[in-house]
Amino acid sequence: MEAEFISIHPKNPEPRKIAQVVEVLQNGGIVVYPTDTIYGIGCDLMNRRAVERLCHIMDIKPVKLDLSFICNDVAHISKFVKRIDTPVFKILKNTLPGPFTFIFDSNSNVPKILGVNKKTVGIRIPDHPIPLAIVKELGNPLITSSIKDDDHIKEYTTDPEEIFEDFKHKVDLVINGGAGGHVPSTIVDFTGDAPVIKRQGLGDFSEYL
Numbered sequence: 001m002e003a004e005f006i007s008i009h010p011k012n013p014e015p016r017k018i019a020q021v022v023e024v025l026q027n028g029g030i031v032v033y034p035t036d037t038i039y040g041i042g043c044d045l046m047n048r049r050a051v052e053r054l055c056h057i058m059d060i061k062p063v064k065l066d067l068s069f070i071c072n073d074v075a076h077i078s079k080f081v082k083r084i085d086t087p088v089f090k091i092l093k094n095t096l097p098g099p100f101t102f103i104f105d106s107n108s109n110v111p112k113i114l115g116v117n118k119k120t121v122g123i124r125i126p127d128h129p130i131p132l133a134i135v136k137e138l139g140n141p142l143i144t145s146s147i148k149d150d151d152h153i154k155e156y157t158t159d160p161e162e163i164f165e166d167f168k169h170k171v172d173l174v175i176n177g178g179a180g181g182h183v184p185s186t187i188v189d190f191t192g193d194a195p196v197i198k199r200q201g202l203g204d205f206s207e208y209l
Helices: 015-026 048-058 087-095 109-113 131-138 159-166
Strands: 005-007 031-033 040-044 068-070 100-105 120-124 142-146 171-176 186-189 195-198
Touching: 005 015, 015 031, 015 040, 015 131, 015 171, 031 159, 040 131, 040 159, 087 142, 120 195, 159 171
Parallel strands: 005 171, 031 171, 068 120, 100 186
Antiparallel strands: 031 040, 040 142, 068 142, 100 120, 186 195
C-alpha cells in the first residue's frame, strides 16, 4: 500500500494533521518528517515492532541500533540518560532546541525499551515545530535516522516529493514540510570528561569546548 503524503505548515503545524501523524505512529507506522537540518525517518520509540521495521528499512542491525531519540524538551532527556551534570545542563539549555545530536551514557530504561544492551544514546531536540509537535502529542520520543541519498555527490535529499517517491512503498506517511536542509546535525559526545565533537554539522559548538 502506498504511503500517505500530507503537507503540514512548517511554522504553524495544523493540530488536526499532527493528530493524523500521531495516529499512524500509535498504530506502529513509520513516518518521514522534516527537522531543522535534514529530513528524518522514525517511529514511536515504545513500539518494538515498529523499531524492528525501521531497522529493516534503513538496513541497520538491531543489535547496533545507532539511532537517535527525538525529545521535545530537556526534561524529557532525563528519562533516558544516566546523568546530566549542572555544566552540561546549562549547555543543553543554551543549545536546544537546535541542530545538535548529543551522545550520553544511557540509563537502565534504554535497554528495557529497545531490548538491546545500548550503553549510549543519541538525543535530538530539533528546532522545528513539526517534530516537536508530533513528540508532544505522541507522549513518547521518536526513534529516528536521517534520510540519506544513494547519490554520493548529493548526500541528503532535500525535496519531500523526491523523498516520497523513494519511500512511498516502504513507510506509512511522508510529511511535506517544505524543502529540507542538506547539512546534518553536529554530533557531540558527552560520555567522557569533556564534550567531544564527533561530526561537525550545522550546529556551532565551538564556544563550549
